[in-house]
Amino acid sequence: MLPLFASFAALAFVLVSVTSPMSQNEAAAAEITAEIAALPTQQLVVAAAPAPALVRDSYGVTSRPVPVVIVPAASSGSASAPAAGTPDPGSAKAVAYDMVQARGWGEEQYSCLVSLWQKESGWNTFAANRSSGAYGIPQALPGSKMASAGGDWATNPATQIAWGLGYITARYSDPCGAWGASQSKGWY
Numbered sequence: 001m002l003p004l005f006a007s008f009a010a011l012a013f014v015l016v017s018v019t020s021p022m023s024q025n026e027a028a029a030a031e032i033t034a035e036i037a038a039l040p041t042q043q044l045v046v047a048a049a050p051a052p053a054l055v056r057d058s059y060g061v062t063s064r065p066v067p068v069v070i071v072p073a074a075s076s077g078s079a080s081a082p083a084a085g086t087p088d089p090g091s092a093k094a095v096a097y098d099m100v101q102a103r104g105w106g107e108e109q110y111s112c113l114v115s116l117w118q119k120e121s122g123w124n125t126f127a128a129n130r131s132s133g134a135y136g137i138p139q140a141l142p143g144s145k146m147a148s149a150g151g152d153w154a155t156n157p158a159t160q161i162a163w164g165l166g167y168i169t170a171r172y173s174d175p176c177g178a179w180g181a182s183q184s185k186g187w188y
Helices: 002-018 023-040 090-102 106-122 143-149 155-171 175-185
Strands: 055-056 060-062
Touching: 023 060, 090 106, 106 155, 106 175, 143 155, 155 175
Parallel strands: none
Antiparallel strands: 055 060
16 A cells, blocks of 8 residues: 555656646736737837847847926926915015015915025025035025125025025026926026
8 A cells, every 4th residue: 555655646746846836827927918918008209319229038128218207387487386375474484575575476486485495494594504605594605695685694584585586586587487496406
């Protein structure tokens, strides 16, 4: 009886080696892959210089992926920012709000300004960037540039804001233009 059992056990080991229990799963996977390959596909063609063909093992890639960045356009070619809301009375943001309104800009421009200077300095009058030397709420570089708006430029938020709005107007037309530049370049 033992020799018969040993013969069946040996035959079982041989059959397992010859037929893979995974063959059914592999066949199902091949069938699904064929079905997926038959589905219609979409193509996005991006104008770019073709990259050399790459081949590894039996898989060929004809070009490297090209990153595509889609930036939604605002109405005036500038970026918009989250609504800033009503500033606390007496705060630097309240001073800026009054100055923005005096220039004839609306709530959208004020919101862009709030986002811009929140990113730059957190609205801190004494914010100093150790690596670049930029200073104040608008992060003027160098900070002494703000002396053109007043001798108290180092300590007075109103002087810094007045200078910053002048800079933004001269370089970007309005705060949303500056905010858009900051979003794309990381600085304004």
